[in-house]
Amino acid sequence: MEEDFKPVPECWIPAKEIEQQNGKPVPDENGHIPGWVPVEKNSKQYCWHSSVVNYEFGIALVLRHDPDEPGLLEICAVPLSELLEQTLELIGTNINGNPYGLGSKKSPLHFLIPHGAFPVRNLPTLKHNDLLSWFEDCREGKIEGIVWHCGDGCLIKVHRHHLGLCWPLPDTYMNSKPVIVNMNLNKYDCAFDNECLFNQFLKKDKQKFDRLKDIMLDV
Template sequence: MRRLGSVQRKMPCAFVTEVREEPSSKREQQPFKVLATETLSHKALEADLYSAVPTEKVDGTCCYVTTYKGQPYLWARLDRKPNKQAEKRFRHFLHSKQNSKDFFWNVEEDFKPVPECWIPAKEVEQSNGNPVPDENGHIPGWVPVEPSSKQYCWHSSVVDYGLGLALVLKHHPDELGLLEISAVPLSELLEKTLELIGTNINGNPYGLGSKKYPLHLLTPHGAFQIRNLPALRHSDLLSWFEGCKEGRIEGIVWHCKDGCLIKVHRHHLGLSWPIPDPFMVSKPVIISMNLNKYDNGADTKCLFTYFSKIDHQKFSRLKDLILEV
């Protein structure tokens, strides 16, 4: 079984964290908060966080591009999870031992079935040919997004396998501060992870599209580099998140020279998310499809068709982009 596609969500916090016995503002029914202290973590220092590249943490669902059926395909995140009996046994073990690494898993019997095409993520360890569950008892992985999939219909709306294209939101290559929505060859995204954002993803924190005309886009991980970030001090970062327009983001992901990813989330600093008017949707955006006579007559709500019709148009803010088919 292949081990492909690193899941970006599995990242250590930049600061040493502490648990406080009060309800979480991030996860419902979680009776505790995980908050950052003022001390940088050992992993952050070991990865040389001071020379790392800070990027915006985008709030969506993780995707991956790799080969399937002989061509580049978009894959959706699907964690393999334990069945009820194994979950109950695991939770009882955690309550008594507090060390998930000593728990014995029988992967063939303890986990819910997944499609045959499912593959484990790159960072998943292997033991005797089987993937090893993480500290939460999950095995992160991927499934290919088929065009006819109802479960992953929002994923399939941003790809055209016939033309081998994906709808991607990223910075314009020549104009600083300008976003660009373009049709990118899937072959250029091979072995990369991206975030799917939009109307029906994670409560739509960016306010994209509408129920009648949903809008979804892919953003490559690390695409939105943060400039002029303050010093790596708890108080300075807190002030930046609270007082700067550039700080109106979900969090920061540092890309370290050794390949390590380190994060800090607004919730780690006691701040709320989502928030009104995130920084991303305040930026201007231009449509750069460059497709000749693209027309999917079978689907009147096809995003590729819509964007092709308004190709080269520029909007003063991403939030002003309202679909009208």
């Protein structure tokens, strides 16, 4: 069975829920063994992940809803201690074809998004035609997909591709929202490298943009 799986790095850690037999992880019902690889500070392979984390101060650059104003997105520095026991997704210039049109080659831009941070307000019914119509015709449906969080802990995902729909889109729902920069780093004695994303966003602290695409960092 071990020959059916590609080798993993020595630092690979199996996910908590994975059953183990004789000290070895057992594939789940889908035949997978999910796990984690630490993102090292100077790793070239994970350089874009590292660009949104400051290891010295233990903070990450996160995109989420503004807690005080519905409909407004917020770019902020979040302590890593507040992100424990959850998963986040990296988006940006050099990730998955950059579907949100962030940054540029000269000035790449990346964020972490906590999974579940963007709830769907007007869910379609679980019927093929209703889902198809929602993704095609509803403004809120201009997204990559939906993940249902079931009462028993199961997660069910529907991607646009599952319905034969295109992704990426020229105009996404997330890019229709205004966004504000709230770094709130006063409690840190920070001295960031001039070129790092944290320093770049400090220069734009409290600035508001009509949409994510409009954010251009200093080159």
